[in-house]
Amino acid sequence: MQAIDDQLIASGIANLLEQREAPRASVEDLKLVHADAAIARVQAHIPAHGDYYALDSDTLLNEHSWDAALRAAGAAIAATDAVMAGEIANAFCSVRPPGHHATPDSPMGFCLFNNVAIAARHAMQVYGLERIAIVDFDVHHGNGTEEAFADDPRVLMVSFFQHPLYPYSGVHTAGTGPANMVNVPLPAYTRGDVVRDIVRQRWLPALHTHRPEIIFISAGFDAHREDDIASMGLVEADYAWITKQLVEVARLYAKGRIVSCLEGGYALSALGRSVVAHLKALAGID
Numbered sequence: 001m002q003a004i005d006d007q008l009i010a011s012g013i014a015n016l017l018e019q020r021e022a023p024r025a026s027v028e029d030l031k032l033v034h035a036d037a038a039i040a041r042v043q044a045h046i047p048a049h050g051d052y053y054a055l056d057s058d059t060l061l062n063e064h065s066w067d068a069a070l071r072a073a074g075a076a077i078a079a080t081d082a083v084m085a086g087e088i089a090n091a092f093c094s095v096r097p098p099g100h101h102a103t104p105d106s107p108m109g110f111c112l113f114n115n116v117a118i119a120a121r122h123a124m125q126v127y128g129l130e131r132i133a134i135v136d137f138d139v140h141h142g143n144g145t146e147e148a149f150a151d152d153p154r155v156l157m158v159s160f161f162q163h164p165l166y167p168y169s170g171v172h173t174a175g176t177g178p179a180n181m182v183n184v185p186l187p188a189y190t191r192g193d194v195v196r197d198i199v200r201q202r203w204l205p206a207l208h209t210h211r212p213e214i215i216f217i218s219a220g221f222d223a224h225r226e227d228d229i230a231s232m233g234l235v236e237a238d239y240a241w242i243t244k245q246l247v248e249v250a251r252l253y254a255k256g257r258i259v260s261c262l263e264g265g266y267a268l269s270a271l272g273r274s275v276v277a278h279l280k281a282l283a284g285i286d
């Protein structure tokens, strides 16, 4: 998040953006998606100062993890409230921990609670929205989000992800798998030109059919060519292009409403530069 802040300043867009502190979500908010036991497991294992607790080999807690997780989910909810109230057209939640691997029953893969899924449920429950789109361009499959919304006709989820790669899910043979998931597994070394064709041919037709009233983005930037956690070849211009397509869909059907939440992205310079490209597209700054 510091790397992102640095690039926002270096790029000159920091003072063009309205920045807000993330409030804490309530435990009731977490229960919109997560089982009581999954929430209790995180809360019960928050370690003492200086210690770590491993929920699994990827997913560690420290003394600040509970508070950070509440603020990550709380940011997504507050952003949803702000766009629904018309205070702002769209928002980016610069938060960690990420969320899209967290299933209703378990944290995993760096993720404690599913920020985007919680905000999407909040949008349905509080505002009665019936057509929601979740766009996931993280390099990993958003298995937790898929599990939360599989076969829920109110939600369309579109994604691409490197395959095979953690968490080794989301690949459904033709005619099987949840009807509301547009999953596009891609081999290692796929570059932006191919990804843009996937967006044109697979995502956009589904989005135009669904006519979402709000778009949530699981905005992971680990498909960047500089990110060593995976092996895809996207660059900042690809994230800008994808974001522009989503801004146009939101303009047509959703009064511009987009809530984007940070997921992965581990090459810190590339992460910061990619977020700047994403935010410029969201804000309509060229």
Ligand SMILES: [Zn+2]
Pocket: 138, 139, 140, 220, 222, 263, 264, 265
């Ligand atoms: Zn990822």
